[in-house]
Amino acid sequence: xxxxxxxxxxxxxxxxxxxxxxxxxxxxxxxxxxxxxxxxxxxxxxxxxxxxxxxxxxxxxxxxxxxxxxxxxxxxxxxxxxxxxxxxxxxxxxxxxxxxxxxxxxxxxxxxxxxxxxxxxxxxxxxxxxxxxxxxxxxxxxxxxxxxxxxxxxxxxxxxxxxxxxxxxxxxxxxxxxxxxxxxxxxxxxxxxxxxxxxxxxxxxxxxxxxxxxxxxxxxx
Numbered sequence: 158x159x160x161x162x163x164x165x166x167x168x169x170x171x172x173x174x175x176x177x178x179x180x181x182x183x184x185x186x187x188x189x190x191x192x193x194x195x196x197x198x199x200x201x202x203x204x205x206x207x208x209x210x211x212x213x214x215x216x217x218x219x220x221x222x223x224x225x226x227x228x229x230x231x232x233x234x235x236x237x238x239x240x241x242x243x244x245x246x247x248x249x250x251x252x253x254x255x256x257x258x259x260x261x262x263x264x265x266x267x268x269x270x271x272x273x274x275x276x277x278x279x280x281x282x283x284x285x286x287x288x289x290x291x292x293x294x295x296x297x298x299x300x301x302x303x304x305x306x307x308x309x310x311x312x313x314x315x316x317x318x319x320x321x322x323x324x325x326x327x328x329x330x331x332x333x334x335x336x337x338x339x340x341x342x343x344x345x346x347x348x349x350x351x352x353x354x355x356x357x358x359x360x361x362x363x364x365x366x367x368x369x370x371x372x373x374x375x376x377x378x
Contacts, residue, residue: 158183158184158185159183159184159185159205159206159271159272159275160185160187160202160203160204160205160206161178161184161185161186161187161204161205161206161207161208161271162186162187162188162189162190162195162198162199162202162204162206162207162208162232163175163178163186163188163189163190163207163208164189164190164191164192164194164195164207164208164209164210164213164218164221165189165191165208165210165213165237166191166192166210166213166214166215167210170210170237170260171189171190172189174186174189174208174267175189177264177267177268178267178268178271180268181268181271183268183272184268184271184272187202187204188202188204191213191215192209192210192213192215192216192217192218192221193215193216195207195209195216195221195224195225196221196224196225196228199225199228199232200228203230203232204232205232205233205275206232206233206234206235206271206274206275207225207232207233207234207235208235208237208258208271209221209222209225209234209235209236209237209254210236210237210238211236211237211238211245211246211249211257212238212245218236218245218249219245219248219249219252222234222236222249222252222253222254223252226252226253233255233274233275233277234253234254234255235254235255235256235257235258235270235274235280236249236254236256236257236258237257237258237259237260238257238258238259238260239259239260250357250358250361253355254357255274255279255280255357256274256279256280256281256323256357257280257281257282258270258280258282259282262282270323273323273324273325276325276327276328277325277326277356278320278323278324278325278328278356279320279321279322279323279356279357279360280323281321281323281357281360281361281364303362303365303366305350305351305352305362306351306362306363306366306368308350309347309350309351312333312343313343313346313347313350314368315333316329316333316340316343316344316347317347317359317363317368318363318368318369319332319333320344320347320356320359320360321359321360321363321364321368321369322369326340326341326344327340329344344356347359
């Protein structure tokens with residue numbers, strides 16, 4: 158079972174996400190709380206994935222994110238946001254968030270996105286805006302990373318595209334007929350050549366470089 162914590166200041170949002178996710182056989186929402194309860198609840202319930210509202214009145218979502226990632230065994234954290242939160246999303250990604258979901262995400266997609274996060278994949282909403290990509294890269298990734306895409310091998314570029322679509326190493330292995338160990342080696346090579354520290358950073362470099370198909374409709378895959 159994938160254990161999930163939903164953190165949002167709006168009760169309706171918490172209840173909606175919990176209802177949708179609890180309908181999946183392999184997902185359990187261990188709690189749905191406000192921001193002020195988030196860190197303590199994570200320490201008590203040990204979720205695998207946290208869906209965290211990026212802005213809340215009782216405590217800032219970015220502050221909660223930083224506290225969660227400082228825990229000895231931090232969960233995977235994805236930010237919940239709306240269309241007008243580009244600046245905050247960029248900051249969250251630089252701070253270590255595994256991606257972000259819009260609050261109006263298609264309910265049928267939500268369980269899949271949670272599975273993607275639990276499996277180590279990247280989740281970027283299909284409405285990733287140029288402001289998010291540019292803002293993130295300008296603040297956290299050297300421009301040289303973009304030119305480094307051209308130095309990737311054909312196979313490394315294929316791995317970069319698939320990890321940008323939210324696939325885990327195991328899923329990439331199935332798609333490319335490679336072992337998980339080989340995929341890990343390719344992912345490490347990609348991150349090294351791009352001089353980035355995470356899969357999210359690599360995905361946004363791919364987005365900025367034009368490597369991804371504009372019509373990919375990415376919601377984690």
